Amino acid sequence: RTNPAVRHLEPKENHAPETPQQPQGPSEGNAGEDCTFLTYTIDPDGDSVYYFFDWGDSTEDNWVGPFDSGAPVNRTHLWHERGIYTVKVKAKDMFDAESNWSESVSVTLAGPYLTLGRISGGLGLTIEIKNIGENDAKNVTVDIQTTKGFFIISNPKQLQIELIPAGGSIERKIRLWGVGFGVLTDLPKVILTAQAPDTKTRGKQVEVRLFGPLVKKLGESWCADESYNGYTLYSPMVSPKTFLINNSGGIVHSWESVYKPALSVYLLENGDLLRTAFPGFSPQFWGGGIGGR
Structure with a gap:
């Protein structure tokens, strides 16, 4: 028998918050300085809301809140x-019901x-x-690492530079000592990395031959996050060899x-190499397109 004093309530349907307003804030700024953005959203049920920001970099953000529905949030x-x-x-x-992402806004810092820049050999490396940025670089350090060869020593192992103005440059001398011809071991490499607070950087890896204090630079490659996350396939113009190298300049296959x-x-795609060849000069044809086999 049903008790007329007892009422049965249907569970309330929950709704996710509306898509938040596109973040409002500066379109330009400087690295190392705070930037503040404002947004808000409405929850159809009047529930308190939490916000999660994606800043377009590698930082891990957290949910922040709770905030009243419709209240502006900085x-x-x-x-x-x-x-x-x-x-x-x-x-x-x-209740953890999530909205869609808002429209994104761009900020240029x-x-x-x-x-x-220029790197030359001789008695050490210059x-x-x-x-090449827009603002001065302060408290700059340049780390110097060496690999391969026999008993390679660099002096100093780190350079300290107080200031490099925007658009400016500075030269420094690095003393190297050791033995490395690329015969019994791989050719020595010198890895140069510049750093400073709130500064984007791009290093270099320099391949050298070394005999005592005498340094001959053979080649160099960038150490940069702009590099494509993959491999480079190339065939030097005067060589019968073809190389597949990684972003560190190491030979993966040849x-x-x-x-x-x-x-x-x-x-x-099947792993075969397709390589055009130069069979030799032809007396019947000279000029562009002479190669091909």
Whole structure:
């Protein structure tokens, strides 16, 4: 028998918050300085809401809140490198029902950008440290690491530079000592990395031959986050070899032919190498396109 004093209530249906307003904040700024963005959302059920911001960098953010539905919310972030970043935000209610992401907004940050310029051998290495960014680089350090060869020593192992102005550069001398010809061991490498607070950087790896204090530079490659996350396939113009190298300049695989190359080389999906070849000069045809086999 039903008790008329007892009422049966249907469970209330919960709804996710609306998509938050596109974050409002500065479109330009400086690396190392706080930037503040404002947003809000409405929860259809009037529940308190939490917000999660994606700052377009590698930082891990957390849900912040609770806030009243419809109340404006400010959130501050600091980026440590120059660049263009996108900011977006989503919301959830107290029952973890999430909204869609908001429209993103872009912010362009100026800042120092340290890179390596001219590098020459001789009695040690002479290196150029450049600031190609928009702001001065302060308290700069340049780390020097050596690999391979026999008993390679660098002096100093770190350079200290108080200031490199925006658009400026400075030269420094590094003394090296050791033995490395690339005969019994791989050729020695010198890895140069410049750093400074709130500064984007791009290092270099220099391959050398070394006999005592005498240094001959053979080649160099960038150490940078702009590098494609993959491999490079190339065939030197006067060599019968083809190389597949990684972003550190290391040889992953190589192929050898009896012919010099003719400008093109491809790695096919089945793993075969397709390489045009230069069979030799032809008395019937001279000029562009002479290669090909």
